[in-house]
Amino acid sequence: MPKRVGLRDIAEALNVSITTVSRALNDKFDINPETKKVILEKAEELNYRPNAFAVSLRKNEYNTIGVILPTIDHYFFSTVLKGIMNKAHNSNYLVLIGESGHQTDKEQQIMDQFINHCVTGVIISTTVGSEVKDTLEPLRRRRIPFIQVDRPAGDKDDPYVRYDDEKGAFLATEHLIDRGFKKIALIKGPDICNISNARLSGYQLAMEKYNLPFDPRFVKSGNNIDFAENGYHLARQVLLAKNRPDAIFTITDELATGVYRAAKELNLRIPDDLGIVGYSNSKISTHLSPPLTTVEQPGEEMGEQAFDFLQQSIIGNASDLSKTFDARLIIRDSSLKSIQILNSIATNG
């Protein structure tokens, strides 16, 4: 491996001091334009690049941020990362990325590495059920700014960027009710999952508001909310029971995908026999047949916002650095019972 070209190499080649070279390259004022020109040329010729490690060490400025996500091959999260990078690169920050794989110990291990690497700040979407205290504590102790994304799990006043999950679920459920569905089932995740619970809560609120009974048998919980397979099995459970629902709201588009399969097998037409609403507006949702009504999750925007907040926090702005993105429903055909049916319901019921 050839040694990296350093300031000294340039200095020796031109018989000037290292200091002078540094001055030239850093555009200082107290340098002879002539000397400067020669130095710049030499630097170019030798293809000099400043060693960022040395610079950072000396200036005590480590312009790197760390990003920790539960999983990266997931549309929403990759989208968040994209948003973060958009902004970070513009502000001349480098981005270190780590994947916790939903494991708390790995999350903490990555955090350790990031801290060793003197990250200026961290953006993290904590793992479900993680001992957040242990994960975030090292950051707090060192006053390293951090922003949580999507799964605020720390103290109430830790900054976060999230989405109004509850409202999204409320809108989804309300929409189904609005379109004439009355027996609405919910397919959700495990009870320890914040997000799942928030969406459950939104569902309940809507049911209450419109005086529809909350039937626990209509609420099914799966372990992994990212597997269509789970949605399929849970949908079968609820659809094969005596009193079957006329609509299903799933807390992810993946789960909804499984519901489509179950519906098809059971010869239920969507949306006439079974209305479906998903959550996330992932790419799949547009491609299902019929297209899936779903709740929008603006990952890229959230990532950008997270970085903006982080930067605020870095420069010491202590104002409120949390934001909850408003919910928005994207209505497609999976929930639009045809007019005829709606009318017949109206006249008969």
Next chain:
Amino acid sequence: MPKRVGLRDIAEALNVSITTVSRALNDKFDINPETKKVILEKAEELNYRPNAFAVSLRKNEYNTIGVILPTIDHYFFSTVLKGIMNKAHNSNYLVLIGESGHQTDKEQQIMDQFINHCVTGVIISTTVGSEVKDTLEPLRRRRIPFIQVDRPAGDKDDPYVRYDDEKGAFLATEHLIDRGFKKIALIKGPDICNISNARLSGYQLAMEKYNLPFDPRFVKSGNNIDFAENGYHLARQVLLAKNRPDAIFTITDELATGVYRAAKELNLRIPDDLGIVGYSNSKISTHLSPPLTTVEQPGEEMGEQAFDFLQQSIIGNASDLSKTFDARLIIRDSSLKSIQILNSIATNG
């Protein structure tokens, strides 16, 4: 911002030398177990973390790799990144990530930053039509190891990890022919796209092998191969023409998705009226109705392999560090014309 705890802080607190502290923390042999114990306790108490910048600078060991991808919110690439991270973290490398957004200048700018940050190696999927020479040249000049992923565009002997695109397309086309389709159209990308061309080539090879005529009117090119919209329009073009194809092979699953929509609009049943095969085995492919036959692209494996090669290259192993993953077709319903129809073809034709 509170100052970071350093070796000196520990040394001063215990009245020992910095050297001794360093020895204790680095598990050296020449240290009194007693002293060591006390030092470790103190380090723990003060929550000491080594400054990786100082360590790296001193040891001239910068265990960081850089990854540059055209776009991150794309299932295949996020999957590649996942594979890279799996391996990298196990080997105690940090991963810097950059997104070129298909822009050559941005690609080069990220590369510059990575070089400044003394990355030990780079894994890059170059941008379509990028001036690869300019992008990779700075790496070459500094003998920084790199591995190209998916779009080998440099010199013939630059290491890469790719997929046998041509064979994948060949298998896809052959499969369609095998299932009784005869007039097979191709929906591809722009002519400057290597990947698109490789797939075109595989398509042509299969057509030739089975003595089917190559009809240029059956080959449609779109600008963006990641938009279903494009697939939709191109499919309409080819399906509304006088002599319409009985099958369409698209070089991405996204394009295929658009074909589904067009087929539905034109009341063509899949696969009986129109066979479809996609490419990538993205999540969408399982969820389409009927499920899409597609060519597998093992992103995660490729990412892992890329990292392994990079590490080989880093430790100076000069053996062949390129690999082409073999093609594998995943057969689903979109290409399986029903037996009855096949038989009628057999008896009549």
Next chain:
DNA sequence: TTGAAAGCGATACCAT
């Protein structure tokens, strides 16, 4: 078993 001092590659202060 411990400590003093040099040095990694850069910057910044103080001289000249």
Next chain:
DNA sequence: ATGGTATCGCTTTCAA
């Protein structure tokens, strides 16, 4: 306008 020197936090000889 230029150069010498200390320094960032750590590792690594070399002496003691």
